[in-house]
Structures are given as structure tokens and as C-alpha cells.
Amino acid sequence: MIFGIPIQALFGQLLVGLINGSFYAMLSLGLAIIFGMLRIINFAHGAQYMLGAFAGYMLLAYAGIGYWPALILAPILVGLTGIVIERLALSRLYNLDHLYGLLFTFGLALVLEGVFRYYYGVSGQAYSPPPLLAGGTNLGFMFLPNYRAWVVVASLIICLGTWLLIEKTKLGAYLRAATENPSLVQAFGVNVPLLLTLTYGIGCGLAGLAGIMAAPVYQVSPLMGSNLIIVVFAVVVVGGMGSILGAIITGYVLGLAEGLTKVFYPEASSIVIFVIMAIVLLLRPAGLFGKDA
Amino acid sequence: MRILALASAALLAATVIPAAAQDKISDGKVKIGILNDQSGVYADFGGKWSFEAAKMAVEDFGGEVLGAPIEVITADHQNKPDIAANIARQWYDTEQVDSIMELTTSSVALAVQGISKEKKKIDIVTGAATTELTGEQCSPYGFHWAYDTHALAVGTGGALVEQGGDTWFFLTADYAFGYSLEEETSKFVKSKGGEVVGAVRHPLATTDYSSFLLQAQSSGAKVIGLANAGLDTSNSIKQAAEFGIVQGGQRLAALLFTLAEVHGLGLESAQGLTLTEGFYWDRDDESREFSKRFFERTNRMPNMIQAGTYSAVLQYLKAIDAAGTDETEAVAEKLHSMPVDDVFAKNGKVGPNGRMIYDMYLMEVKSPDESKEPWDYYNVLATISGDEAYIKPADSGWARGGPGRWSASSR
Numbered sequence: 001m002i003f004g005i006p007i008q009a010l011f012g013q014l015l016v017g018l019i020n021g022s023f024y025a026m027l028s029l030g031l032a033i034i035f036g037m038l039r040i041i042n043f044a045h046g047a048q049y050m051l052g053a054f055a056g057y058m059l060l061a062y063a064g065i066g067y068w069p070a071l072i073l074a075p076i077l078v079g080l081t082g083i084v085i086e087r088l089a090l091s092r093l094y095n096l097d098h099l100y101g102l103l104f105t106f107g108l109a110l111v112l113e114g115v116f117r118y119y120y121g122v123s124g125q126a127y128s129p130p131p132l133l134a135g136g137t138n139l140g141f142m143f144l145p146n147y148r149a150w151v152v153v154a155s156l157i158i159c160l161g162t163w164l165l166i167e168k169t170k171l172g173a174y175l176r177a178a179t180e181n182p183s184l185v186q187a188f189g190v191n192v193p194l195l196l197t198l199t200y201g202i203g204c205g206l207a208g209l210a211g212i213m214a215a216p217v218y219q220v221s222p223l224m225g226s227n228l229i230i231v232v233f234a235v236v237v238v239g240g241m242g243s244i245l246g247a248i249i250t251g252y253v254l255g256l257a258e259g260l261t262k263v264f265y266p267e268a269s270s271i272v273i274f275v276i277m278a279i280v281l282l283l284r285p286a287g288l289f290g291k292d293a
Numbered sequence: 294m295r296i297l298a299l300a301s302a303a304l305l306a307a308t309v310i311p312a313a314a315q316d317k318i319s320d321g322k323v324k325i326g327i328l329n330d331q332s333g334v335y336a337d338f339g340g341k342w343s344f345e346a347a348k349m350a351v352e353d354f355g356g357e358v359l360g361a362p363i364e365v366i367t368a369d370h371q372n373k374p375d376i377a378a379n380i381a382r383q384w385y386d387t388e389q390v391d392s393i394m395e396l397t398t399s400s401v402a403l404a405v406q407g408i409s410k411e412k413k414k415i416d417i418v419t420g421a422a423t424t425e426l427t428g429e430q431c432s433p434y435g436f437h438w439a440y441d442t443h444a445l446a447v448g449t450g451g452a453l454v455e456q457g458g459d460t461w462f463f464l465t466a467d468y469a470f471g472y473s474l475e476e477e478t479s480k481f482v483k484s485k486g487g488e489v490v491g492a493v494r495h496p497l498a499t500t501d502y503s504s505f506l507l508q509a510q511s512s513g514a515k516v517i518g519l520a521n522a523g524l525d526t527s528n529s530i531k532q533a534a535e536f537g538i539v540q541g542g543q544r545l546a547a548l549l550f551t552l553a554e555v556h557g558l559g560l561e562s563a564q565g566l567t568l569t570e571g572f573y574w575d576r577d578d579e580s581r582e583f584s585k586r587f588f589e590r591t592n593r594m595p596n597m598i599q600a601g602t603y604s605a606v607l608q609y610l611k612a613i614d615a616a617g618t619d620e621t622e623a624v625a626e627k628l629h630s631m632p633v634d635d636v637f638a639k640n641g642k643v644g645p646n647g648r649m650i651y652d653m654y655l656m657e658v659k660s661p662d663e664s665k666e667p668w669d670y671y672n673v674l675a676t677i678s679g680d681e682a683y684i685k686p687a688d689s690g691w692a693r694g695g696p697g698r699w700s701a702s703s704r
Contacts, residue, residue: 006511009507009508009511012507013504013507016501016503016504016507017504019501019503020501114332117332117336121336121337121340121553121557122332122333122334122335122336122337122523122524123337123338123523123524123527123553123554123556123557123558124524124527124557124558125557125559126531126557126558126559126561126562128561129535135537136535136536136537142507143510143536143537143541145535145536145537147535148503148535217501217531217532217535218500218501218528218531219524219527219528219531219557219558221524221557223333223334223498223524224500227498227500228500259504262504262505263504263508266493266494266495266504266505267467267494267496269495269496269499269504270496270499271496
């Protein structure tokens with residue numbers, strides 16, 4: 001027993017926190033990449049996460065394409081829409097104040113949500129987990145749905161993979177260099193605008209991937225993104241804007257913190273992340289992993 | 294010249310007839326405002342579909358009453374009482390609205406009912422749940438159609454206790470509506486000899502319920518009462534299925550869940566749920582005919598909020614017709630005294646507190662195999678008589694609501 005909670009129940013809650021942390025990590029990862037490379041505060045991230053879930057639902061409902069192919073297709077579709085958005089609009093905003101990018105993406109999120117709300121309503125659509133991952137395993141201290149176990153594993157792989165891609169590969173090196181000094185990198189013959197377009201596409205694709213992974217867990221609803229996006233922004237701020245590793249680690253840690261709050265004082269579970277954010281900003285204004293600290 | 298004469302005669306006729314109506318109908322027309330959530334968590338619960346239902350009622354009534362045209366307008370209150378209050382004042386003060394209806398979300402309904410009472414206008418609530426509307430905070434011109442927290446507690450709560458679900462654990466939305474629903478249901482469960490073993494309060498619009506569900510699971514209660522609504526309930530149910538709660542022998546009681554949410558959740562996750570509604574489209578020929586017409590306009594079958602709004606608008610127009618005027622006192626008197634008999638309510642009666650009392654239905658959601666056609670979702674388990682489902686007006690607290698109360702004998 002710890003503070004009146006049986007230790008087994010506590011383990012269960014920690015595991016649940018870890019699962020939520022996986023979603024926070026995946027979403028904040030995309031946001032951190034986009035901000036780190038493009039200096040755009042992508043408020044449309046929640047809407048793109050929603051798009052990923054809807055892409056999965058629509059592929060199934062209209063084309064009969066199941067979960068596994070959708071897991072590849074949905075992020076690609078969302079990534080492609082991201083590329084179009086970047087080419088048509090965002091690329092014109094890089095030289096302006098950050099606020100313009102923020103306002104544009106925020107407006108975009110409202111439009112996307114509005115369109116889906118008009119056609120699909122708010123109560124959401126059903127999306128079942130794939131048969132392979134249906135059911136659950138009794139761990140003794142809790143009943144762990146197989147699908148959730150898969151989410152934790154998959155998100156760890158995705159986060160690690162993305163981090164490696166950016167920190168350890170040549171493409172990643174170009175990307176980082178292009179952020180530091182775009183004109184110099186362009187002088188070396190690297191197509192910087194293309195790199196930025198790809199980065200935004202990848203960031204959006206990550207949101208779409210999180211969306212399709214969330215579809216079997218949450219209702220596929222136009223509101224699903226806006227319910228989550230504020231929390232994810234808090235995660236990115238705590239981790240340090242633009243810090244990829246920071247976003248990943250903070251995502252998991254805050255998921256755990258939220259999980260614990262749900263046991264000890266559930267009413268506060270929706271604000272605990274913001275309380276942590278306020279404290280971190282007071283003590284380390286650049287965030288836990290921010291470079292300027 | 295002849296044409297001119299004809300035209301002026303026609304013009305004269307056109308001005309004379311409305312003048313006759315004008316004596317009875319203020320501003321020469323009857324204007325009804327449908328105020329509800331059209332973009333938030335309750336947008337499917339009533340939403341723009343309620344507006345459609347209201348327009349249907351006007352068309353079915355013939356488009357005019359006592360020779361005056363009828364107009365329906367609508368607005369989105371975004372579940373915010375302050376926004377709703379502003380719209381309501383604007384409607385009453387500058388747009389000649391005679392009556393405001395629907396009013397999903399309890400906090401909004403209470404605010405607008407307060408304003409309507411002050412402005413001496415009629416309001417008919419279909420979308421909000423709180424019994425306060427016809428209790429301590431009732432209005433001589435305020436009416437409550439469709440359902441309330443007491444009816445839900447009696448219906449769903451009572452049925453499950455009778456089936457042996459005598460220990461309860463609540464998952465409660467952390468605001469007034471959730472508390473009220475939990476309290477009403479607890480009271481009823483205890484009165485039937487049941488026991489409440491615990492409750493957990495979750496913030497509104499939480500996305501992940503697994504933590505709360507695990508607590509409910511480990512409580513060992515036979516029934517997990519979901520005292521929340523809309524998307525919150527859908528997500529709770531979907532995730533409860535994931536954690537094997539129903540397979541583990543515990544039952545879920547969705548205390549406020551309608552056809553719209555069942556449709557969103559899908560039968561795969563919703564099957565076996567017990568719930569209470571005041572209307573089901575597949576009840577009889579009359580309801581099927583009405584619902585089919587509704588479906589043609591909206592591509593969805595109506596739930597009790599939407600059908601209830603239809604009934605409320607229709608009854609309001611009938612009351613104006615019977616009173617021979619749209620003057621508030623006279624119409625309110627007719628609304629209190631006339632029986633409600635339409636596609637929505639059979640032999641409904643309105644109590645002195647404004648509560649429309651009619652029979653409710655206890656439903657069970659069908660399994661995907663049982664469902665033969667789209668929207669074929671419910672088995673009707675039982676009919677709960679209105680007198681059982683609703684608080685007796687005498688016990689509702691309306692009579693001891695303080696100053697400004699009207700005497701029971703005058704109505």
C-alpha cells in the first residue's frame with residue numbers, strides 16, 4: 001500500500017499513464033520538429049491528428065481498407081495535405097512574425113474541424129481495433145488491452161526512429177544545418193525550400209500516424225484534436241520548444257504524472273500538466289531540454 | 294386602369310387581413326427561437342437537427358396561426374450561459390421573439406429561463422436535464438419537455454437494481470449536471486435497497502477514461518453508472534469495452550444516452566446498454582411516418598430531444614390557437630391545461646410547475662446481429678409511466694421557490 005492505494009492498482013495506473021504518454025510523445029514530437037526546423041507554431045496539429053483518424057475511418061468505410069494498410073496510408077495522406085499547405089501558404093510566411101504562422105494554422109484548424117463537424121457531427125464514428133490486437137492480457141495487477149500494449153511499443157519505435165533520423169543521418173544533418181543558416185546551406189547546393197516542405201510533411205504525417213493509432217481507442221470525432229492539442233502544446237513547452245528529445249521524454253513523463261493525478265485527485269487531472277508547465281517556465285523559461293537555458 | 298384598381302383592391306385586402314391578426318398576435322407574427330449547442334459536445338444531441346424539427350412542426354401546423362405567419366430562428370450558445378443570456382435578451386428585446394425553446398445544457402437553460410421569467414416570455418426546455426427547471430427555479434412561463442435527471446434515474450437506475458445490480462460505482466462529469474444525475478440516481482438506488490460503493494469525478498471533455506475505469510473495475514461494483522453525457526459517455530463505453538469490463542461481469546449504465554450517441558458509437562460497442570428515452574422512431578406507424586419525414590430532411594432518425602422539440606413547438610402553436618392570442622399569460626394557461634397528444638407524447642399532461650409528464654421507455658441496445666436495418670437500435674424493455682418517472686409537481690419544490698411565486702390555484 002502506498003498512500004492508501006494498493007501497489008498493484010498503482011502499477012496499473014502507471015501503465016495507463018504511459019499509454020497516454022505515448023500519444024503525447026508522438027504528437028509533441030511532430031510539433032517539436034516543425035517548430036525546430038520551420039519556426040512555425042503549428043496550431044493545426046490537432047486537426048491533422050483528427051484528419052489521420054478520419055483518413056483511417058474513411059479508408060475503411062468507403063474503400064474497405066483495413067487498419068494495417070491504413071497505418072501506412074493515413075499518415076501519407078495527411079503528410080501530402082501538409083505538403084500542399086506548406087507549398088501554397090506556409091512557405092510565404094517564413095519571413096514574417098511567428099504570429100502569422102500561428103494565426104494561419106489556427107484558422108486552418110478551425111476550418112478543418114468545421115468541415116468535418118458539418119459532415120460527420122460531433123458524436124464521432126466507430127473504429128474497431130484490428131482482430132489481431134483485439135482482446136487483452138491479464139497481467140495479474142491489471143487487464144491490459146492488447147491494442148494499448150501495441151500503442152506503447154509502436155510509439156517508442158516511432159519516437160526513437162524519428163530522433164535517430166534527425167540526429168544521426170545525413171538528411172537530418174542537412175535539416176539541422178538548414179535551420180541554423182539557410183543561405184549558407186543553399187550555397188552548398190542543397191535545396192532548402194524542398195527540405196522545409198518535406199519537414200512539414202513529415203511533421204504532419206506524424207500527427208496523422210498518431211491519429212490513426214488513436215482511432216480504435218477514442219471516438220473518431222472532429223473534436224478529438226482540439227481536446228488534445230492544448231495538452232500537447234504544454235508538453236512541447238515543458239520539454240523546450242523545438243527540442244525533439246525533450247518533447248519525447250516530456251510526453252511520457254507528463255503522461256505518467258497525469259496518470260498518478262487521476263488516482264490521487266481525479267478532479268485535477270486536466271490541469272496538472274499546466275501546473276507543471278507553469279512551474280517549469282518559472283524555473284527554466286526555455287523548458288527542461290531547451291537550448292537557451 | 295382596371296389593373297390598377299384590382300391591384301389597389303388586392304393591396305387593401307393584404308393590409309386589412311394582417312391588421313385583424315395583429316390584434317391577437319403581437320408584431321403580426323409568431324417568432325420562435327431555437328437556442329442550443331450546434332458546435333460543441335452536444336451538437337448531435339439536439340443541435341441543428343432540433344431546428345429542423347421545429348421547422349417541421351411549423352410546416353405541419355400550416356405555417357401560420359390565427360392568420361399570422363410563424364417564423365423560427367436559431368443560434369448556437371456554445372454551452373456558455375453568458376452567451377446564451379445575451380442572445381436571449383437580444384431576441385426578446387429587439388427581434389420580437391415570442392418564445393425560446395430547446396436550450397440544451399442545464400446551466401444555459403436555467404439562465405435563459407430566468408430571463409424569460411423576468412421578461413414575461415414563454416420558454417420550453419427539451420435539451421437540458423436538471424429538475425431545478427421545474428423545482429426551485431421554475432417559472433410560471435417555463436416548461437420542461439422530453440426528460441429530466443429524475444426520469445433517467447428512475448428508468449435506467451431502477452431497471453438495473455431490479456435486475457440485481459445492487460452495488461454501484463459512478464463515473465461522474467465534474468460539473469452541476471453530473472452531480473445532479475449522480476445524486477438523483479444514488480437516491481433512487483438506495484431507496485430500492487442498493488448501495489453506492491464509490492464515485493470518481495472526471496473533468497468535462499476528458500479523452501482517456503482508462504484510469505477511471507480501472508478504479509471502477511477494482512471497486513467490484515456490479516454496475517458502473519456513467520453520470521456524464523455526449524462524447525464523454527461514448528468514449529467511456531468504448532474504452533470500457535477495451536478493458537473487458539462488461540466481459541468481467543460488470544454492467545454499464547449510460548444514464549444519459551440517446552439514439553444519436555448510439556449511432557455514433559456503433560452497435561458493436563453499444564450493444565447491451567440499458568438506457569431511458571422518451572421517444573423511439575420505431576414505436577408505431579405514426580412515429581415511423583414522422584421519423585421518415587425527419588430522416589429525409591436530415592439523414593438521421595430523431596432522438597427524444599429532436600422529437601421533443603417538434604412536440605414543444607407544435608403544442609405552443611396549438612396553445613396560441615386555443616387562446617386566440619400570443620399573449621404570454623393566456624398561452625401559458627393553455628399550455629398548463631391542454632393535454633399533450635402528438636407523435637411524441639401520448640396523453641401527456643403539464644403540471645403546475647411546468648413539467649410535461651408523459652410515459653418514458655426503458656430501452657436495451659440491440660446487438661449487431663439483431664439489428665435488421667440502419668437505425669434499428671433498440672429493444673423496448675418496459676414503459677415507465679409518467680407519474681412514476683417524474684417528480685410529483687407537489688414534491689418538486691416549485692411552490693416554495695420564494696418571492697415572485699404564483700399561486701397554484703390560479704393555474
